[in-house]
Amino acid sequence: MGNTLGGVGVLDKAVVVLDVLEVSPQSLSELVTATGLPRATAHRLATALEAHGLVRRDDEGRFTLGTRLVALGRAATEAFPLAGAAQKALRELRDSTEESVQLFVPEADSRVCIAALQSPHGLRTIVPLGASLPLLGLGSGARVLNGQIGAQGWTESVGEREAGVASVSAPVFDAGLIVAAVSVSGPIERTTKHPGRRYGEAVVAAAQRIQRDAGLRPELP
Amino acid sequence: MGNTLGGVGVLDKAVVVLDVLEVSPQSLSELVTATGLPRATAHRLATALEAHGLVRRDDEGRFTLGTRLVALGRAATEAFPLAGAAQKALRELRDSTEESVQLFVPEADSRVCIAALQSPHGLRTIVPLGASLPLLGLGSGARVLNGQIGAQGWTESVGEREAGVASVSAPVFDAGLIVAAVSVSGPIERTTKHPGRRYGEAVVAAAQRIQRDAGLRPELP
DNA sequence: GACTATCGTCCCATTATGTGAGACACAAGC
DNA sequence: GCTTGTGTCTCACATAATGGGACGATAGTC
Known part of the structure; x- marks a missing residue:
């Protein structure tokens, strides 16, 4: 229920509250209009989440994302063996190219940035950690995750996903499958x-x- | 309901699932024993969370924290004006002292680490980001947040919170109130x-x- | 091959659970 | 004074979560 259409459960509503708070802190009334939930419901959910530390009040009494989430977020990052293992290689790549670098993994019908380092230049691309982009969208990262790789092992895109930016991506394999870009x-x-x-x-x-x-195996066993 | 004793709501159970998954990935049966929930319930909750990206399956099919959480975690960190603003000062402090440094904020009856940098030395203190310590506990950080500050503006503790480790803490004020240590x-x-x-x-x-x-005001207006 | 154990998944009658209009207290503004 | 805006709480109601149990797969043992 709630994941399809029709009935919407508590959990679904709670997630909507978090989604809304992710954008910016909200007072109760703002939360109500942003979520479309009845005041009583929004209040109950927000305070319930608050009791669990997933939501807190800022200095002005508005609801914001809570401290519990920073711990969960860190744990979630660590749960990706890749995110941690990729750090050194990404840093090297960023330093040698002097451009922003990212690591994307496929997730349902999107690709998620699970690691990112930024260019030292003033003008630079920024893909926030955790950002979710359409898997069937544009950009060399999307292409790579869909298996479209050139003969040299990489794919490039120029002004495709966003005007003025170009990118090059390469796949990370595990047992012959593309697990990241x-x-x-x-x-x-x-x-x-x-x-x-x-x-x-x-x-x-x-x-x-x-x-x-x-510790991945590039080829099939 | 559920926040006190007695009835436990969906949300509470969902949080328990996340808590358990924070420690390590779990298969369904492991999840069942770890949470104490009935199999059907644990499964329904886990898959519901999965639909929202808060939980995902790892390569072995076990449940783990999802990618959505890394985005939420990042947003939660940014929601603390302090966490971001403190980075430069913390880095300086870490580099000049060559020891691990942390920034704690009070939260209900605990103190939470919202920013941390580690010592370059092999033997070093580690306080994970998001870690929650008792506010009325030991350690110089706890003391500072409780207003116990020496004449020089800092407080020290030696082997107090943990054997073999010593620490020094100082308060961050806003309008005369201690908002962080x-x-x-x-x-x-x-x-x-x-x-x-x-x-x-x-x-x-x-x-x-x-x-x-x-941009905080150290003294009362 | 048959038997057993354990796995993940899904159904569905039952009722405990969350629901939300409305009442309430408080503060600010006209 | 009155009005409009907060945030919070209650309570009768019915919707949505519950969990025992069924089901099909897969793995190991004899």
Whole structure:
């Protein structure tokens, strides 16, 4: 119930509350209009979540995401063997390319950024940790996760997902399956219109290093 | 209901599931024994949470914390104006002391670590992000949040919260109220038995810088 | 191959559970 | 004064969560 259409359960409503609070702190009345829930219900849910530390009140008495979530979020990140194992390789890649780098994993019908480091330049691409992008969308990361990889092991996209930004991505394999995509992205001015020429090799190397560091098997047994 | 004793609602059970999964991935049966919930209930809850991305399955089919939580966790961290504003000051403090540093905020009857950086040394104190410690407990951080501050503006504790570790903490004020505590902690061997002498000044300076960077008013209007 | 154990998943009658309109107290503004 | 806006709480009602048990797979043992 609630996951399909029709009946909506407590849990679904509670998640809506969290979703709304993720955007910004909300007073009760704001919460009511934002969620569409009746005042009494919104209040009960928010205070119930508050009792669990998932929601707290800020200095102005508004509801915000609670401290419990920072602990859960950290644990969730660590639950990805990849996220941790990829850190060193990503840092190397970011430092050698001087552009923002990300690690994406497929999740249902989207791809989620589970690790990201930013370019040192003032003008840079930013993909927030945890950001969820459509899997069947644009960008070299999406292509890679859908199995569209060039002969050299990488895929590039120029001004595809967002105007002015280009990116190169390479797949991370486990037992012959693509489990993640490493991406480098930045403004076309710096990456040129053929970012693959510049970064392709480095991205593929980083993906392979992640494979090794995470203890994955690149080929089928 | 459920927050007191007696009736336990869906939300409470869902949180229990998350709590259990925070420790480690669990198969359904493990989840059942860990939570004490009936199999059908545990399954329904876990799959409901899965539908919202708060829970996912790992490669072995077990339940783990989901990707949605990494986004929520990040948002929760950002919802603390302090956590972000404190980063620079904490990094400076960590680099100058070469010991682990933390920022604690009071929350109900506990104190929560909302920012932490670790010592470069092999032997070091680790307080995980989001960790929740009793507010009326031991340690210089607890003391500071309870208003027990020495004349120099800091408080030290030696082998108090945990054997072998000493710490120094200083308060962050807003409008005359203590809103957070900055701590430096490390093994007694390095910090000496009078860590305040060594780090007191630096910790107080960091706390004041955080106050400034976060745009807080140290005194009453 | 048959037997048993344990797994994840799903059904459905039962009732405990969450529901939400409305009452309430408090504060600010006209 | 009155009005409008908060946040909070209650309570009769019925909806939504419950959990014992059934089911099909898979794995191991004899």
